[in-house]
Amino acid sequence: MLKHVKNLSLLATIVITSFVSLQTSSAEKADSKLIDYQDIFNLEYAASPQVSRDGKYVIYERRSMDIMADSTRINLWQVNVDGTGHEPVLSGKANYRMPRFSPDGKRLAYLSSEEGDNQLYILWLASGNTSSVTNLQKTPSYISWSPDGQWIAFSMFKPGEATHLFEDMPEKPEGAKWAGKAKYIDQMSYRSNGGGYTEAGFNHIYVVPALGGTARQVTSGDFHHGGVINWSKDSKKLIIDGDRHDDWQDRPLESDIYQVDVNSGEIIELVKRTGPDHSPSISPNGKKIAYLSFEDKKLSSQNAHLYVMDSDGKNAKDLTPSLDRNVGNVRWAKNGKGLYFSYDDYGQSYVGYVDLKGKLKKRIVEIGGQSLGRPYTSGDYSVAGNKTLVYTVANNQRPADLALVNRKGKVIQLTRLNDDLLGHKTLAAVETMTVTSSVDSRDIEAWIALPPNFDKTKKYPLILEIHGGPHAAYGPNYSTEIQLMAAKGYVVVWANPRGSTSYGADFANLIHHNYPSQDYNDLMDVVDGVIAKGYVDEEQLFVTGGSGGGVLTAWIVGKTNRFKAAVVAKPVINWMSFSLTADGYAYYTKYWMPGKPWEHADHLWKHSPLSLVGNVKTPTMLLTGEVDYRTPMSETEQYYQALKLQKVDSAMVRIPKAHHGIAARPSNLIQKIGNILAWFEKYKTPEK
DSSP states (O other): OOOOOOOOOHHHHHHHHHHHHHHHHHHHHSOTTSOOGGGGGGOEEEEEEEEOTTSSEEEEEEEEEETTTTEEEEEEEEEETTSOOOEEEEOSSSOEEEEEEOTTSSEEEEEEOTTSSOEEEEEETTTOOEEEOOOOSSOOEEEEEOTTSSEEEEEEEEEOOOOOSOOOOOOOOTTOOOOOOOOOOOSSOOEETTTEEOOSEEEEEEEEETTOOOOEEOOOSSSOEEEEEEEOTTSSEEEEEEOOSTTGGGOTTOBEEEEEETTTOOEEESOOSSSBEEEEEEOTTSSEEEEEEOOOOOOSSOOOEEEEEETTSOSOEESOTTOOSOEEEEEEOTTSSEEEEEEEETTEEEEEEEETTOOEEEEEEEEOOOOSSSOBOOOOEEEEETTEEEEEBOOTTSSOOEEEEOTTOOEEEOOOTTHHHHTTSOOOEEEEEEEEOTTTOOEEEEEEEEOTTOOTTSOEEEEEEEOOSSSOOBOSOOOHHHHHHHHTTOEEEEEEOTTOSSSOHHHHGGGTTOOSSTHHHHHHHHHHHHHTTSOEEEEEEEEEEETHHHHHHHHHHHHOOOOSEEEEESOOOOHHHHHTTSTTHHHHHHHTSSSOGGGSHHHHHHTOGGGGGGGOOSOEEEEEETTOTTTTHHHHHHHHHHHHHTTOOEEEEEETTOOSOGGGSHHHHHHHHHHHHHHHHHHSOOOO
8 A cells, every 4th residue: 555645844843843942941950751741742642543444454543732733633644453564644734534444445535624624535545646525615524435435425514594683784884893793693502612602504414426526415404414424235325313303402412313315315214212312323234223322311321222223213122221331432343243332331441242132242442542631531443353453542651552452352552652752751650449438338439640759658749630520430541630740749539439420320320410419528538548548648638620520629628628729620610600601501401400490599509619618718729711611711700709709819710712621722731730730839838
């Protein structure tokens, strides 16, 4: 196979080299053996592995930090399944992503920004020639080849006509500088975190000839059509999910499985029931459709099961009724006799397998490494052949690399992307700890990072780091934030208190309509468990967390004064105001709350950290992205002003151009961690 490479320009190389040179003097002052802030710009990780049709090599997204653009750069690389031949395929300053092999394995479809806007391209693998397939005004996604190799389907946003009620605005005089046209909003979902205020229009499915041409819209109507796209075996129909009901805006979890005729646009609903049915995946022979589904009981945490049905929607069967875990990322086995899937179990992501009779095989491989900031569960994989998988390696010392496991269980590591950066660093060792909850004697799992060059005879300051969600899971996974905290001399502990996923639906729903509550006790039990080990200074305890972890951090300082300082990141402070300002209010008021907020004001106030602000004595910093619509800045401002009225030592940090995912920009990840540690250093007792 001929590799097609686009090299970085000489100018970019000079700029990056100059930046490194400028940082040398400051880096020399720090211990070069310890991870530091500037190292964030040099981290890389693997994503979206795609195995060639002949099973001999893998093309994957190599994701790195672009120091000049302050973003993630995505290039396409390949590596042979024996770990040799690790080379670039499409590389340079542009982003190249979402690789998809053609059915015959001779071409590669991908998205690229090399001409400015993201467009769909084809790479002929033998010759190395490339061609632009589309000339679109919006970014395509979810690209999918037809089985005959003649067409490519994709999802794309189609702008609609903006609504205006007032039409009698006087004409603006020539040269006048007026404020601009008012926005008229009448839809229920009008803004989204990371997307801003919603543009009029809908996501639709399009098809375009694989040799290039005019993209043709296949779906229609005032409904969104997105997500994974499947083709029928004869390349005449598409299988998708969506919600084509008039009240779709008020049904945040609802979705159905549809069949779309590519030529006529006729749409047939294959699954007709109340509840979410989504992520369809058609079998290799085209006779079965797998999908994810659950009975919607309006609980705040609900586990999807893996179903399979005939291609006409009949004979649906739950293949994972006994698996009390959330199933996702479904892939058919090459022989069509079963399906692989990912799931979280006790703070770790795994790949499992189930045959069409429902026989389960759990924990085939651990996957992870794709959450650079905090130690969340994560991971990706691809089916390489009969009982052979390529997957992202889980390791608390490195971000994601690729590995292959063959049918005999032998593991071959294919990449080592960060050995050049981290191989000579002394990183924090991670230990597992389980404590018994003082509430109901349940096991609460936690992990401890020990500072580099740890000395068990010394006393160290402790940071409790709390995950968000609140229905999510931490684990013994790589985390830049944890490693930096430990490198600055802190013992760091993180845990999965009640409400966390990966321990079953009952454990997760212990906080259903009851959050925060006894999860506070679980976290205090974890802190006590670390202190009992004898190497923590009880007078130097610190606490932080983001999103749901921000809620719990604010709750903690309202319940106890044992912490010297706290950083409350992107929190909910007042459930009443949050319910009517967050982007997902149609969801939160139905699943996280017992009803409409004005009908349950006492309940919401009882669980609001703001209700405890009169107790707070702990110096508290608040930290939130300026364009966060998930936990809006107004939540942070409420708490900041309340703390000031209470004469509590407090500060507010507003992260520029950051939505709820602050770590989307590497400079903002640095600012987040740096401000947290600077606040703790302000109150930490100096070493004698």
